[in-house]
Amino acid sequence: MSQDQESFRDTIGTINEEGNRAWVFPKKPSGKFWKYRTYVSYLLLSFLFLSPFIKINGNQFLLFNVIDRRFNIFGFPFWPQDFHLVVISMIIGVIFIALFTVAFGRIFCGWICPQTIFMEMVFRRIEFWIDGDRGAQIKLNRQPWNAEKIRKRITKWFAFLIISFLIANVFLAYMIGSDRLLQYVGDGPLQHTSTLISLLIFTAVFYFVFAWFREQVCIIACPYGRMQSVLLDEKSIVVAYDHVRGEGEEGRKKFRKNEDREALGHGDCIDCFQCVNVCPTGIDIRNGTQLECVNCTACIDECDTIMEKVNLPKGLIRYASEDEITKKAKFKFTPRLKGYTAVLVILTGLLIGMLFLRNDVEATILRLPGQLYEHKEGNIISNVYTYKLVNKTTKDVSDVNFKLLSHKGTVKLVRHKDFIVAAQDLAEGTLFIEINNAAIKTDKEKIQIGVYSSDVLIETTSTTFLAPRSYR
Helix, strand or coil: CCCCCCCCHCCCCEECCCCCCCCCCCCCCCCHHEEEEEEEHHHHHHHHHHHHHCCCEECCCCCECCCCCEECCCCECCHHHHHHHHHHHHHHHHHHHHHHHHHHCCCHHHHHHHHHHHHHHHHHHHHHHHHHCCHHHHHHHHHHCCHHHHHHHHHHHHHHHHHHHHHHHHHHHHHCHHHHHHHHHHHHHHHHHHHHHHHHHHHHHHHHHHHHHHCCCHHHHHHCCCCHHHHCCCCEEEEECCCCHEEEEECCCCCCCCCHHHCCEEEECCCCCCHHHHHCCCCCHHHHCCCCCCCHHCCCHHHHHHHHCCCCCCCCCCEHHHHHHHHHHCCCHHHHHHHHHHHHHHHHHHHHHHHHHHEEEEEEEEEEECCCCCCECCCEEEEEECCCEEEECCCCCCEEEEEEECCCCCEEECCCCCECCCCCCCEEEEEEEEEEEEEEEEECCEEEEEEEEEEEEEEEEEEEECCHHHCC
């Protein structure tokens, strides 16, 4: 490419020469890939809206309650004590996306990302329904504020606001739980003003993103587009323009009926600009892979339609790697992909193993800060501890009691003897451990304690026991 042809890289596609926002008016897409994306999007939208209201064994399917530090992932409850599992899950997610980016480019953005799905399958469809297709939208944008423009703008903005409010409610259901959200709705908004304010803030954010910021999220705010330059290589399969076939020896040329383009040395690209007009981020895919491209496949469908009309082979724009276009090389599972896959398999196996080894009840027993041992009659040494029991199940754990496993001694609870740990709740309290000094070998002994439900051992934990040094 010449320097003039490379000038598109000096700025993003949604900024004009004066540095102002260049509003994108994409053409309404259609075609094979659009149909497949529609099915995938409807499936993911159903999953997104239904997940907070689906319960497995009494647990919300997905819950991310940061304030109360409670998380449910696919029905499995996670507590702050399980934060390492959440971290591993997030690392697996990042590596999984990186693996697919190396292999298939920014396919996540075009097919799975909630921003793209809401923008293209919900808000943009409403815009097509109210304002019309690309030409009608450009005409409406240029015309003065008459009755028609005011009516269409108010209708569209009001529809965007209602959908943003609905999305904000679903988002809140993920944050505080669907049961609590429904309870707040029943109580009335004025009974929970802090939640109402949060809901209005979420609504405003979603409205701003989908009504005004739009594709700028993918181009400016999202770091994933920048990651492409690090992860992609000439072997990655992306939405690509076949420049070898499209340009030919003499470059692209407008279509003329009964013209022998091959004899004249022109490529199959007829320079119709339909791939540009249909692009939701306003780029020209013929310039090569760009950070603005979200691999939405709209240009593939549109180009195939044009090729069919002019009796030329489809696939001028298609899923392909640079090596496939220039060298006719087929996709290979490269050492780089093998490395990502190996790490992904290892971490996934580690996570599954840790999930199976995770106890339903987790116990923490710590010595009370600032307290030393107490020397009692009969050569008995007593230490005071605080305990915390977390019940991760959906059933109450009854008749909870403690027993020493490593030493002969007694465990005395303060205020109560046996107690209940409620489902998905925690119990805290104080206990004393008494051991005969003759059974203690060091001044800082490690002891093991069993947590029982009736006579069934449900958890073991360890702590330290202090004794007077002079007796050693």
